[in-house]
Amino acid sequence: MQHTAIEVSAAPVFNIARGTLAGASASLVGIGLARFAYTPLLPAIIDAHWFAASTAAYLGAANLGGYLAGALLGGYLAKRANAATVLRAMMLLATIAFIACAFPLSFVWFFVWRFASGLSGGTLMVLAAPTVLAHVPPSRRGLVSGAIFAGIGLGIAASGTIVPLLLREGVAQAWFGLGTIALLLTLAAWNGWPKHDAPAPSAHKHHSQHAKPxxxxxxxxxxxxxxxxxxxxxxxxxxxxxxxxxxxxxxxxxxxxxxxxxxxxxxxxxxxxxxxxxxxxxxxxxxxxxxxxxxxxxxxxxxxxxxxxxxxxxxxxxxxxxxxxxxxxxxxxxxxxxxxxxxxxxxxxxxxxxxxxxxxxxxxxxxxxxxxxxxxxxxxxxxxxxxxxxxxxxxxxxxxxxxx
Structure with a gap:
């Protein structure tokens, strides 16, 4: 009995506050910035003659297409990979995409990286909150999930405040600034994710009303x-x-x-x-x-x-x-x-x-x-x-x- 008690006390304890911060950082990077920051950047991109207005609209659609792919990919990865590893990789991908967009080398280049930012956002949306909430008591899940998705709201607010300030230095500098913010948030979230996915429930029979999910x-x-x-x-x-x-x-x-x-x-x-x-x-x-x-x-x-x-x-x-x-x-x-x-x-x-x-x-x-x-x-x-x-x-x- 004493040996069992020692084993239990040594088990890693998930820090809910750090996990919430990690989830909020993921939603801010993947959705708040990757999607909403593009709205005030769009006219500046056109004015800087990076792309024509009609072409720039397609670049907005690239992010949406990537988001759909990420939402589908997230469900697949949830069954086959450790969630923390996937979440870190996707936040890094979003960060790299911001930096890559500072270089308008070609339409295809920009399209690929806008698609990649959407892909990361969709995957983060699917995985971040459920990964954290699986380790949170049911009585606190509403508030914790709300705090996680507040990152989306912060991105919307940033689209009208931080981005215009960054644009004063130039379009490329604005992308670099967003990349720097994303990198800092990625580092802040790095060790906040659960070290292990929530254990699967032991196999046992449920009542008949729970037989079909x-x-x-x-x-x-x-x-x-x-x-x-x-x-x-x-x-x-x-x-x-x-x-x-x-x-x-x-x-x-x-x-x-x-x-x-x-x-x-x-x-x-x-x-x-x-x-x-x-x-x-x-x-x-x-x-x-x-x-x-x-x-x-x-x-x-x-x-x-x-x-x-x-x-x-x-x-x-x-x-x-x-x-x-x-x-x-x-x-x-x-x-x-x-x-x-x-x-x-x-x-x-x-x-x-x-x-x-x-x-x-x-x-x-x-x-x-x-x-x-x-x-x-x-x-x-x-x-x-x-x-x-x-x-x-x-x-x-x-x-x-x-x-x-």
């Missing part, structure tokens, strides 16, 4: 999360343009609303994670759908400053805030099948990315075809979120008729 409720969650991606597009792509041109308030005013959007994005995951710890992920996700419906519908009802501020803040919080809620719900539904959780999260991330890309291109096409009808965009977004809520309620009613 996921089922209808999990498939419904995939649909809800994908529909939520559609609902985010009007604000993510058109908010500044809507305020500055649609309402005639000018670019400076539009940028102010984007700053509010970015600041809310930092707090959003922390607030949603805290709510999930108190109310449960299912209830928190349902509340998030309702809040988003109101936020997207507000510009249709009133375009005075107060409703627009509320709309910008709520949707800014929702962009990264919905992620820990969806991840937590996946883990809840697969609580008796931990080995299936990372694969399911990979599927959810992929469906989200696909629908968001389709919605972005589709809404842009409709917008140009309908003479710049902003109201139509918000109607589509609100309808998608309402449908997500309806799917969630139907799935809950089907699973537990007496509770809904």
């Amino acid at each position: 996921g089922g209808f409720t999990l498939r419904a969650l995939y649909a809800e999360y994908a529909l939520n991606a559609v609902g985010l597009v009007p604000h993510m792509l058109f908010l500044v343009d809507f305020v500055s041109r649609g309402l005639g308030k000018g670019l400076n005013t539009g940028a102010q609303y984007w700053v509010l959007f970015g600041l809310a994005a930092i707090a959003g995951p922390l607030l949603s994670g805290h709510l999930a710890d108190r109310a449960g992920f299912a209830s928190a996700l349902r509340a998030a759908f309702v809040i988003q419906i109101v936020a997207v519908a507000l510009p249709l009802i009133d375009t005075s400053p107060v409703p627009l501020i509320a709309s910008s803040v709520l949707m800014g919080a929702a962009v990264p805030g919905i992620v820990p809620l969806a991840l937590g719900r996946v883990n809840e539904l697969l609580a008796h099948h931990p080995a299936a959780q990372k694969g399911a999260w990979s599927t959810a991330t992929t469906t989200f990315a696909v629908l968001q890309a389709v919605a972005a291109y589709g809404m842009s096409f409709l917008f140009t075809q309908n003479g710049g009808n902003y109201a139509m965009l918000f109607v589509i977004g609100a309808a998608a979120l309402a449908l997500a809520l309806a799917v969630d309620l139907f799935a809950a009613l089907r699973a537990h008729p007496q509770k809904v």
Whole structure:
């Protein structure tokens, strides 16, 4: 008995704070900077004659394509490799991609490295949070996942603050600056990951209701999360343009609303994670759908400053805030099948990315075809979120008729 006690005390203890910092650093590098920092860099790249406007748009799509590939690759790697090794490699890949983009050698060169940055982001999205959360007590997973995904919000905020400052030194210097930041974050995260993946549960028989992982409720969650991606597009792509041109308030005013959007994005995951710890992920996700419906519908009802501020803040919080809620719900539904959780999260991330890309291109096409009808965009977004809520309620009613 004494020998056993010594063995147990010698077992490595995971540091939750360091793991949370590592996860937040990964989401900041892979999503926050690799995706959102490109938005303010795009006009500077065009002005510097690195690439033509039409070509630069394809480079933006390269990151999205890489993200989809990374989401799929993450699910594959989760089953075949040590998570910490993969996470370190992907953060290094994102860092190298930033540095490589400081040299516009050719379109193919730039395309490959933008694709690589997306690949790292997709893989980090799939693996980082689940790897950390597997070692966190269930009662703290909401707040920890919220802190991890706050890195996305920090990236959105940085897109309107740090990047413009870096661009004062030049486009190449801005890429070097982002690479330096990514390297520092990679080093900060290096020893924060769990030394070993969470042990697989011992083989034993579960109750019959747990025999099939996921089922209808999990498939419904995939649909809800994908529909939520559609609902985010009007604000993510058109908010500044809507305020500055649609309402005639000018670019400076539009940028102010984007700053509010970015600041809310930092707090959003922390607030949603805290709510999930108190109310449960299912209830928190349902509340998030309702809040988003109101936020997207507000510009249709009133375009005075107060409703627009509320709309910008709520949707800014929702962009990264919905992620820990969806991840937590996946883990809840697969609580008796931990080995299936990372694969399911990979599927959810992929469906989200696909629908968001389709919605972005589709809404842009409709917008140009309908003479710049902003109201139509918000109607589509609100309808998608309402449908997500309806799917969630139907799935809950089907699973537990007496509770809904």
